[in-house]
Amino acid sequence: MSFLFGSRSKHLPPGPPGVPIIGNLKQIPSNEQWVWFHNISKKYGDVNTLHVLNTTLIVLNSQEAIDALFNKKADQYSNKPSRWMANWSNLIWTAPFMPQGPDYEYVRKMFHDEIGQQVVGKYNKDYETSSRSFMQTLMQNLHSPDLTQVIDDSIGHVFLKVSTGYEPKPTDTILKQLNDLAHFAADVLADKFQVFDLLPPLRWLPTWTPVIGPMLELGAKWKKQLDATADETVKLAQEGKDAGNNSVMYDITLGKKSVDMRTKMIGATMNAGGMLATESATLTFLLAMAKSPEIQRRAQAEVDGLTEGKRLPTMADRPRLPFVDAVLSEVLRWVSIAPVITREATKDDVYNGHLIPKGATLMANNWAISRDEKLFPDPEAFKPERWLDASGTKLRDDLLDPMQFAFGFGHHTCPGRYLADALLFSHYAHILTVFDVALPPVAEKAQLDADAKMKVKSNGAACRVEEVYVQLAPRSAAATELINQATTSVPAPAPTAETASPSANGPASPVPNGAPNAKSNAAH
Numbered sequence: 001m002s003f004l005f006g007s008r009s010k011h012l013p014p015g016p017p018g019v020p021i022i023g024n025l026k027q028i029p030s031n032e033q034w035v036w037f038h039n040i041s042k043k044y045g046d047v048n049t050l051h052v053l054n055t056t057l058i059v060l061n062s063q064e065a066i067d068a069l070f071n072k073k074a075d076q077y078s079n080k081p082s083r084w085m086a087n088w089s090n091l092i093w094t095a096p097f098m099p100q101g102p103d104y105e106y107v108r109k110m111f112h113d114e115i116g117q118q119v120v121g122k123y124n125k126d127y128e129t130s131s132r133s134f135m136q137t138l139m140q141n142l143h144s145p146d147l148t149q150v151i152d153d154s155i156g157h158v159f160l161k162v163s164t165g166y167e168p169k170p171t172d173t174i175l176k177q178l179n180d181l182a183h184f185a186a187d188v189l190a191d192k193f194q195v196f197d198l199l200p201p202l203r204w205l206p207t208w209t210p211v212i213g214p215m216l217e218l219g220a221k222w223k224k225q226l227d228a229t230a231d232e233t234v235k236l237a238q239e240g241k242d243a244g245n246n247s248v249m250y251d252i253t254l255g256k257k258s259v260d261m262r263t264k265m266i267g268a269t270m271n272a273g274g275m276l277a278t279e280s281a282t283l284t285f286l287l288a289m290a291k292s293p294e295i296q297r298r299a300q301a302e303v304d305g306l307t308e309g310k311r312l313p314t315m316a317d318r319p320r321l322p323f324v325d326a327v328l329s330e331v332l333r334w335v336s337i338a339p340v341i342t343r344e345a346t347k348d349d350v351y352n353g354h355l356i357p358k359g360a361t362l363m364a365n366n367w368a369i370s371r372d373e374k375l376f377p378d379p380e381a382f383k384p385e386r387w388l389d390a391s392g393t394k395l396r397d398d399l400l401d402p403m404q405f406a407f408g409f410g411h412h413t414c415p416g417r418y419l420a421d422a423l424l425f426s427h428y429a430h431i432l433t434v435f436d437v438a439l440p441p442v443a444e445k446a447q448l449d450a451d452a453k454m455k456v457k458s459n460g461a462a463c464r465v466e467e468v469y470v471q472l473a474p475r476s477a478a479a480t481e482l483i484n485q486a487t488t489s490v491p492a493p494a495p496t497a498e499t500a501s502p503s504a505n506g507p508a509s510p511v512p513n514g515a516p517n518a519k520s521n522a523a524h
């Protein structure tokens with residue numbers, strides 16, 4: 001009877017009809033689902049129901065709907081759909097997978113205390129050092145076929161430094177371990193192992209079973225390795241402390257004399273949570289600068305106005321670089337790094353007269369917010385000026401800030417958002433000071449023109465532009481000198497014979513990312 005009364009007497013939100021048993025399974029594209037979701041909302045309204053086998057999916061395609069449920073009813077919409085692989089591999093001990101409860105609240109508090117808005121400025125020097133190291137690496141790798149790897153290394157450095165106080169050496173394996181972990185966690189979050197949730201008996205198959213066996217082995221490998229990696233970060237925190245550096249990990253573990261599963265995972269979680277996203281935002285920036293030379297010139301002019309090309313930018317310059325800040329906001333809007341964010345309905349609810357049934361998977365279509373013409377007219381265009389007020393010198397405060405959508409919602413909102421914001425700002429300001437970013441020469445540009453539409457590819461749960469063919473050239477001999485002489489406590493890896501530029505000031509060549517031989521792309 002309860003089905004007939006109360007919330008259950010309401011209808012599910014409208015959506016395209018499916019077929020028996022599999023529902024809408026075949027209609028949902030495997031690539032860029034968020035575009036398809038957005039398109040169906042034009043016909044059925046901003047909240048839609050889809051069925052896939054025995055799962056009910058409710059897709060939220062507007063900021064209003066996402067805000068009403070994920071933010072305003074955060075207590076009710078903070079559970080993630082359960083994923084067996086997260087339990088099996090121990091990822092359940094990291095924030096993106098932890099169930100709500102005291103352990104999760106404790107971990108969030110640690111993040112807030114250590115990298116929250118009020119305190120994240122204490123790492124300003126680390127962002128600057130990391131940017132300088134990144135510039136040196138780019139300078140030495142102008143011909144690198146693998147820009148993502150170069151970016152990963154640089155970002156890995158800063159995370160490890162902030163999380164453990166330890167300065168990684170080029171021979172350390174910890175950065176690779178953390179990078180691999182970031183990719184594995186992103187795959188679990190993107191439901192690449194969902195088959196074990198849909199068909200539980202598969203969990204007991206022997207490991208020699210084709211396709212399924214390697215997945216089981218991968219989970220088992222991480223069960224051991226995650227623990228070992230977390231222990232390693234605690235050890236590094238002690239080394240960092242011995243070298244005179246405080247760190248997040250030291251403060252929350254050894255400093256408090258309490259190393260437990262919740263806290264020792266934080267260093268690993270910082271990388272897993274932040275690495276792919278920050279890499280994505282760096283690649284998008286490079287592509288946007290290459291495609292929009294006038295915007296790049298304006299941003300460079302703003303930085304030059306402060307530094308006169310005689311010094312590198314610092315975090316203290318930020319208040320006087322509003323256009324660079326506008327570029328950062330536009331990067332975060334233009335390519336949604338996490339286009340779809342999922343939750344599970346923990347009880348029946350009603351939204352705008354429609355039933356949201358307990359157990360349904362809710363999908364917040366973040367990309368739909370970024371393409372909402374009411375909020376962002378001409379949404380496909382990269383227009384940093386949309387973030388500035390009429391004077392062009394101040395960020396608008398009447399526009400939905402990327403902090404309110406690009407970094408997620410409710411209790412799970414990205415705890416690394418202030419760190420990401422600071423690090424990306426520092427990277428962008430440095431790139432603008434030192435390099436000209438351009439599209440490659442004519443022959444390769446023809447290929448780009450043939451495929452003018454920007455494509456986004458999924459790197460597990462984090463997305464990024466599929467191909468970033470750009471060329472970097474030092475802006476001047478003085479810019480090269482600034483970078484060569486910059487002090488970075490992190491040694492830049494030595495260039496190899498293949499990657500070394502013939503001359504730091506010589507002609508730059510394209511730095512293709514996403515090329516078939518690119519290491520970090522091959523696996524995904």
Ligand code: HEM
Binds near residue numbers: 275
């Ligand atoms: C441009 C950079 C970044 C973007 C766009 C981004 C975006 C996101 C998004 C969308 C989520 C999911 C939120 C939700 O479920 O509602 C998330 C979660 C998370 N992010 Fe970030 N992130 C970035 C950088 C970072 C950095 C630098 C760190 C670490 C220092 C970090 C750590 C985390 C963690 C630990 C979570 C899981 C939080 C939880 O579920 O409670 N992220 N991020």
